[in-house]
Amino acid sequence: xxxxxxxxxxxxxxxxxxxxxxxxxxxxxxxxxxxxxxxxxxxxxxxxxxxxxxxxxxxxxxxxxxxxxxxxxxxxxxxxxxxxxxxxxxxxxxxxxxxxxxxxxxxxxxxxxxxxxxxxxxxxxxxxxxxxxxxxxxxxxxxxxxxxxxxxxxxxxxxxxxxxxxxxxxxxxxxxxxxxxxxxxxxxxxxxxxxxxxxxxxxxxxxxxxxxxxxxxxxxxxxxxxxxxxxxxxxxxxxxxxxx
Amino acid sequence: xxxxxxxxxxxxxxxxxxxxxxxxxxxxxxxxxxxxxxxxxxxxxxxxxxxxxxxxxxxxxxxxxxxxxxxxxxxxxxxxxxxxxxxxxxxxxxxxxxxxxxxxxxxxxxxxxxxxxxxxxxxxxxxxxxxxxxxxxxxxxxxxxxxxxxxxxxxxxxxxxxxxxxxxxxxxxxxxxxxxxxxxxxxxxxxxxxxxxxxxxxxxxxxxxxxxxxxxxxxxxxxxxxxxxxxxxxxxxxxxxxxx
Numbered sequence: 001x002x003x004x005x006x007x008x009x010x011x012x013x014x015x016x017x018x019x020x021x022x023x024x025x026x027x028x029x030x031x032x033x034x035x036x037x038x039x040x041x042x043x044x045x046x047x048x049x050x051x052x053x054x055x056x057x058x059x060x061x062x063x064x065x066x067x068x069x070x071x072x073x074x075x076x077x078x079x080x081x082x083x084x085x086x087x088x089x090x091x092x093x094x095x096x097x098x099x100x101x102x103x104x105x106x107x108x109x110x111x112x113x114x115x116x117x118x119x120x121x122x123x124x125x126x127x128x129x130x131x132x133x134x135x136x137x138x139x140x141x142x143x144x145x146x147x148x149x150x151x152x153x154x155x156x157x158x159x160x161x162x163x164x165x166x167x168x169x170x171x172x173x174x175x176x177x178x179x180x181x182x183x184x185x186x187x188x189x190x191x192x193x194x195x196x197x198x199x200x201x202x203x204x205x206x207x208x209x210x211x212x213x214x215x216x217x218x219x220x221x222x223x224x225x226x227x228x229x230x231x232x233x234x235x236x237x238x239x240x241x242x243x244x
Numbered sequence: 245x246x247x248x249x250x251x252x253x254x255x256x257x258x259x260x261x262x263x264x265x266x267x268x269x270x271x272x273x274x275x276x277x278x279x280x281x282x283x284x285x286x287x288x289x290x291x292x293x294x295x296x297x298x299x300x301x302x303x304x305x306x307x308x309x310x311x312x313x314x315x316x317x318x319x320x321x322x323x324x325x326x327x328x329x330x331x332x333x334x335x336x337x338x339x340x341x342x343x344x345x346x347x348x349x350x351x352x353x354x355x356x357x358x359x360x361x362x363x364x365x366x367x368x369x370x371x372x373x374x375x376x377x378x379x380x381x382x383x384x385x386x387x388x389x390x391x392x393x394x395x396x397x398x399x400x401x402x403x404x405x406x407x408x409x410x411x412x413x414x415x416x417x418x419x420x421x422x423x424x425x426x427x428x429x430x431x432x433x434x435x436x437x438x439x440x441x442x443x444x445x446x447x448x449x450x451x452x453x454x455x456x457x458x459x460x461x462x463x464x465x466x467x468x469x470x471x472x473x474x475x476x477x478x479x480x481x482x483x484x485x486x487x488x
Binding site: 009012013014015016017018019020021022024025027028029031032037038039040041042043044045072073074075076105108109110111112113115147148149150169171180181182183184185187188191198199200201202203205206215217 | 253256257258259260261262263264265266268269271272273275276281282283284285286287288289316317318319320349352353354355356357359391392393394413415424425426427428429431432435442443444445446447449450459461
């Protein structure tokens with residue numbers, strides 16, 4: 001089985017350029033050792049109807065969907081409402097989350113905080129590691145927060161659950177001392193012989209403009225190794241700056 | 245007129261976590277002073293059919309589409325082929341781009357380089373600034389490279405063309421010394437009175453966990469200023485750390 005994933009990143013702050021999205025990169029890197037292929041990332045504003053439509057579209061086309069953002073207590077946190085609309089379910093108060101909030105905030109608890117106890121009906125609360133805060137799961141949809149540090153540790157807690165029987169992706173690379181033009185026939189030759197290895201070619205820029213990083217990704221370490229070795233062997237020796 | 249934009253970011257290297265996407269942030273920031281609203285970002289792999297479908301979906305729903313990546317000379321550069329498929333057009337050799345390539349590479353020119361002269365039939369070549377390299381334009385679709393430095397200066401060259409009669413977005417912000425729970429009623433009150441101002445609330449994390457950045461975005465500087473001023477006035481004075 002070769003499972004796929006999509007990310008739905010929710011937040012006006014990304015689309016207006018206030019902050020960089022760090023969570024997509026975190027997710028992409030976390031899924032590689034599991035052999036799960038991240039196929040699509042969509043970034044949309046904090047709007048209920050858009051979230052509803054996009055969650056539905058992504059969850060039907062991928063094995064996993066990870067949402068990021070929009071789960072705090074304020075007016076712009078509408079991810080739960082959006083998913084509920086998409087799934088045609090109600091939003092209900094979770095007694096379990098309310099108890100956690102009461103314990104966490106104690107006397108400082110406000111009605112605002114309690115908004116975070118409102119979940120889509122039928123939400124599974126997957127136990128977190130540390131801090132012991134559960135992740136909302138709706139079928140194949142995992143609802144994660146936008147704050148990068150919390151996104152990362154909640155995702156970490158999910159990894160054992162996501163692990164299947166896929167081989168992890170392995171990566172080899174070669175740093176080349178020429179631009180992409182002269183490399184092209186060598187690349188084409190490898191691509192023609194190694195259909196099961198994804199070959200990437202990434203030019204540097206600035207001082208290193210005449211350098212290209214060539215990468216070999218795949219699930220079969222032997223095939224990736226063979227593609228990498230063949231490429232290095234076939235290139236003029238003085239084009240190879242480094243081989244990893 | 246309030247125009248909208250979408251970004252289509254093309255590249256396996258982003259989805260496999262090899263590199264961060266910097267171009268979305270560059271685009272988001274560049275569009276704000278023009279008053280153009282970035283509504284959606286989609287990241288997909290280097291696959292012709294996906295590019296075709298996504299370009300079509302985005303160009304019909306937005307005033308502008310900016311693609312990023314997949315325009316070099318190698319096998320994984322399939323953006324032109326994807327757009328051609330989406331638009332139902334052929335890929336043809338551009339004599340103008342070929343001449344530029346011959347001039348730029350001189351004796352180093354390879355067949356690989358010439359692949360970059362293959363364009364979608366009917367492509368407009370919008371003249372670049374420095375270096376004098378044109379940007380491919382197909383109706384409302386602007387085809388930009390993935391290398392962040394080139395993306396940025398090609399986008400810069402497009403800005404005069406994109407400028408319309410929209411008011412630029414203006415931004416004010418307040419740094420608050422409490423978490424989102426107690427802020428919520430104050431935020432809700434502003435949101436209720438200022439429907440034309442987008443109010444955002446962004447918690448910090450780590451050492452600043454009990455701080456929130458509240459932002460006010462809009463096209464009318466007076467309304468944004470009024471929302472910002474009302475919020476600062478209504479908050480307990482010692483909650484306001486900084487006001488910009």
